[in-house]
Amino acid sequence: GNSVTQMEGPVTLSEEAFLTINCTYTATGYPSLFWYVQYPGEGLQLLLKATKADDKGSNKGFEATYRKETTSFHLEKGSVQVSDSAVYFCALMPQAGTALIFGKGTTLSVSS
Amino acid sequence: DTAVSQTPKYLVTQMGNDKSIKCEQNLGHDTMYWYKQDSKKFLKIMFSYNNKELIINETVPNRFSPKSPDKAHLNLHINSLELGDSAVYFCASSELAENSPLHFGNGTRLTVT
Numbered sequence: 215g216n217s218v219t220q221m222e223g224p225v226t227l228s229e230e231a232f233l234t235i236n237c238t239y240t241a242t243g244y245p246s247l248f249w250y251v252q253y254p255g256e257g258l259q260l261l262l263k264a265t266k267a268d269d270k271g272s273n274k275g276f277e278a279t280y281r282k283e284t285t286s287f288h289l290e291k292g293s294v295q296v297s298d299s300a301v302y303f304c305a306l307m308p309q310a311g312t313a314l315i316f317g318k319g320t321t322l323s324v325s326s
Numbered sequence: 327d328t329a330v331s332q333t334p335k336y337l338v339t340q341m342g343n344d345k346s347i348k349c350e351q352n353l354g355h356d357t358m359y360w361y362k363q364d365s366k367k368f369l370k371i372m373f374s375y376n377n378k379e380l381i382i383n384e385t386v387p388n389r390f391s392p393k394s395p396d397k398a399h400l401n402l403h404i405n406s407l408e409l410g411d412s413a414v415y416f417c418a419s420s421e422l423a424e425n426s427p428l429h430f431g432n433g434t435r436l437t438v439t
Contacts, residue, residue, distance in 0.1 A: 237410060246425040252367075255432075256432055257416055258328075258428075258432050260427040265425045301367055303369065307425065310423060310425070310426075312382070313359055314371070314428055315371075316369040316370075318368050319367040319368070321367075
């Protein structure tokens with residue numbers, strides 16, 4: 215079946231630290247991969263996506279590369295800010311017309 | 327100009343009551359979804375509609391009934407509410423094209439007492 219596994223949180227960092235949130239997936243076929251972010255009290259917002267192997271999604275300083283050989287889509291940012299504090303969700307879409315399958319989310323807390 | 331809007335934002339009710347949550351999107355998308363987020367932040371798909379037709383119906387108690395009067399609206403009606411129904415419910419929409427991301431509403435926090 216299809217599933218997403220994210221690293222357990224919470225992740226606590228100081229401002230300007232390097233961030234990695236690990237995500238691995240299990241899927242049949244060739245899914246599309248996404249990272250969503252949820253700020254407190256809000257809905258989910260698309261952060262970035264990648265649709266095929268070796269694609270790199272990037273947005274707001276965040277990056278993730280679709281690695282088919284390791285079935286991974288790890289999220290990275292070189293220098294986090296306090297405003298990046300949120301819950302981050304890795305997700306996959308098995309094929310067009312199917313729902314997103316989410317990981318359990320990783321809470322990031324950045325202090326100044 | 328809210329793209330996906332849900333009402334109400336908060337809903338507090340007693341066990342056994344019937345309640346509805348409304349969702350509207352102005353993005354012109356063909357597909358709409360309901361997700362449930364539990365207290366541990368886990369998100370699970372409940373339903374998906376495409377052009378008013380049900381295409382995904384996960385294992386959800388039949389007390390939950392979605393209704394799509396047109397492709398811009400997908401409402402969720404819940405009968406005989408139980409304590410375990412307390413959660414945040416998110417509506418979302420997307421195009422049916424491959425790789426199209428979902429756009430989410432801000433959620434409805436349902437508390438059953």
